[in-house]
Amino acid sequence: MKKRLLIIDNDKQLNKINEKILHMSGMVKELHITCNGREALEYLVSRVQKNYPLPDIIILDIEMPVLNGFEFIDEFNQLDIPGKPNIELVIFTSSSNPRDKQKASLKGIKHYLSKPYLLRGLSDIIFRLDIEQHDLYHNRKPFGLERSLQ
Numbered sequence: 009m010k011k012r013l014l015i016i017d018n019d020k021q022l023n024k025i026n027e028k029i030l031h032m033s034g035m036v037k038e039l040h041i042t043c044n045g046r047e048a049l050e051y052l053v054s055r056v057q058k059n060y061p062l063p064d065i066i067i068l069d070i071e072m073p074v075l076n077g078f079e080f081i082d083e084f085n086q087l088d089i090p091g092k093p094n095i096e097l098v099i100f101t102s103s104s105n106p107r108d109k110q111k112a113s114l115k116g117i118k119h120y121l122s123k124p125y126l127l128r129g130l131s132d133i134i135f136r137l138d139i140e141q142h143d144l145y146h147n148r149k150p151f152g153l154e155r156s157l158q
Contacts, residue, residue, distance in 0.1 A: 010037035011134055012061060016048040016068035016080060017041070017100070022124060035134055038063075044072045045080030049087070056089045063095060065133070069123075070101045070108055077101070081115050098133060 013036055017023055023041050030036045040063070042048040048066070055062055066084075070077035077099060084097070098119040099112050109120050119133050 009134075010035060011064040012036075012038040013040070014048060014051065014063040014066045015039070015041045015100075016043075016045060016066065016072070016077070018043045018069065018072045025124075030130075033131070035131060045075030045077065045083070047074075048080060049075070049083055052084075052087065052089065062089065062091055065096045065098060065130075067098045067100045067121075067130070070099060070103050070112075078111060078115065081112075081117070085115075096133065098130070 013030065015023060015026065020043070027039060027041065030039055038061075040051060042051055045068070048068070052062065068077045068080060075083070081097065084092075096119070097117050098121060099108075099117055100121045100123060101108065102123040104122075112120055121130070
């Protein structure tokens with residue numbers, strides 16, 4: 009299933025490469041790129057105000073100017089936007105500091121990818137998300153059935 013992606017990274021050269029690769033992969037329905045966390049928050053709020061669909065996945069670097077990845081996560085978690093629990097956050101960084109990975113985990117981030125290999129890691133994440141969504145949909149009980157089983 010094609011996904012809507014938001015990439016938050018100040019590495020413009022890598023963004024161009026990833027944009028081309030992701031479009032060629034066929035995994036992307038829509039792709040938007042911002043250069044820092046502040047721009048990304050403004051983008052998300054504007055999408056909600058215009059009643060446009062939000063991204064399925066937000067891919068973000070840790071080290072960025074204005075608002076870094078961890079600061080973005082903190083502010084994102086404070087946003088009151090519909091569908092936020094369905095948005096998957098993915099760290100995509102060149103940081104090899106084990107504390108960054110631990111900090112990301114403490115903030116609830118399940119996916120931590122190392123630069124520059126976005127496509128391979130992202131395709132695995134999308135595959136797992138599709139399976140989870142499929143299982144959630146097909147394992148639902150019909151409306152009212154949960155009461156009749158008691």
